[in-house]
Amino acid sequence: MASNLLPAFAYTVVYVKDVAKSVEFYCKAFGYNVRRLDASHRWGELETGTTTIAFTPAKQHETDDLTGSVKNRQRNPVEVCFDYADVDVAFKRAVENGAEAVAKPEEKEWGQKVGYVKDIDGIVVRLGSHVRSS
Secondary structure, three states: OOHHHOOOOOEEEEEEOOHHHHHHHHHHHHOOEEEEEOOOOOOEEEEOOOOEEEEEEOOOHHHHHHHOOOOOOOOOOOEEEEEOOOHHHHHHHHHHOOOEEEEEEEEOOOOOEEEEEEOOOOOEEEEEOOOOOO
16 A cells, blocks of 8 residues: 555544634643634634644534534534543543533553543543553
């Protein structure tokens, strides 16, 4: 296979009610910095390393006709996962900055500490440690 056909995972786009508020929330609750927030507040990005987390309004006219609208559900069909060296501190910061606590961090049988919160749009965010090698 030619090397120019190997993809790099570039974006995860999260559909939200208010792009500017979500960008501000993710910065405070999870420790990210803003990469970009356009003047229209219809697109925002966070500095996250090699993969970008981007935000756009849930009612997105540019893509609704192509891919369908994002519907209200009991649980969103996406979960955002972040790795932290200290999950307890990350969980505490997230809740103190507006995240809804779902499950406090606990050790899992596969060697990872994991806790869950919901963001201001109800999206589940998993806060986990790096999985230890066996």
